[in-house]
Amino acid sequence: MPTSRARRNWGDDRALLNDEEARDRLLDAAERCVARRGDTQIRMSEVADAANVVRSTVYRYYPSRDDLLLGLVLRRVDRACTRWIRELRRPQDAAASIRELVLLPAASVDSGDPVNLALYAGESTGLATVLEAGAQSVTEIVAGNLKPLFKAWKDEGQIYPDLDLNETVQWMSATSSFLLTPTWRHRSPAAKRRFVDRYLLRALIR
Template sequence: MTDSIADGVSSRAPAWGADTPAGEAEARERLLDAAEACYAARGPRRTSMSNIASMAGVHRTTVYTYFPNKDAMLAACFVRATAGVLKAADPEFDSEGPFLEKLVRAWIAGMNAARSSSIIRLLVDDEEVAGTYRAAEASELWREAVTSQLEGRMVEAMRAGEVRDDLPVETLARWVIRCVFSFIAEPGHIDDGGDEGLMRAFVIPSLEPRRPPGR
């Protein structure tokens, strides 16, 4: 296993009884499903690794085989849910129009998906969300499953001169995703034009190509 969420964890999975997963990917998905069920029932802060093991029907050591601690489990759930949000936004990037206009539409579609996601709402509304976000962002899984999806789109826009090129594309992608989650937690006020109004006023100008002074 290569992502940092699972660093230092044995790749040998303990027995699952008669219902053995087909592989590590399926095992991880089952544990994440169990974790999300526990978060919904108990809340992220009150959910222990033992609770997750019980929900999944395995020993606690099995959970630790795939996720070294509670933060890693939270981060993995967060990454999985975020990847789903980006998937919902993807069709907008394939539509017609300038990149930044497509980004606005994708942003709105993604936030609608996020606000309808029970796990995103739980983790964003919870007091531990800052720690969860940091743990997710520090993981290679976040880089591969989340940030890279947006980076690919932004590289093309940067080459076409539609996005500023004075900063690394990774920095721009992280900035956009951070903004998305700040808007999910605190929607734009109606007097400011709501989410779209604030995005057009502040986020989009921060991504526009830099122009030389006097031009």
């Protein structure tokens, strides 16, 4: 049976972990804590216990709870964006794809995923600060995934030639966030689609 010290170093199957795997394990633990609590008011000691490490290990990779939550959000954004772009129904159609990529993030919050529900729970008051601090990183992740399609749409003349990829992603993200405000979050999918078509697509699609 492994000793307590071994368990606190991710078991005795391996002496060392690389930094990327260590961060992933800590983020996995943070997700479990967020889902269990139902909000983002987690403590670093909770995450350490869930990851079976000492608290100083968490602080080594994430100096504060905000850093840890931002890491969690960025990983989820990257994974979700990669999946959504891969599963676009009509990737060659700029209007349809942009609409889908704006509406999907808004719909995913109420999809039943416990982590998404916790991140946007009323008690998760610190998330806005985390998202503000990480806005540029979120933009870079989404833009990196969208870049090939964005170039194709521009080359084909579907979107305006002077559009900047990062700025376009920021407008798309801002629209998704707006649809998650109390005024819009529980409106019908049809109403949200009309809003995107009227106030976003008209500015992007030629």
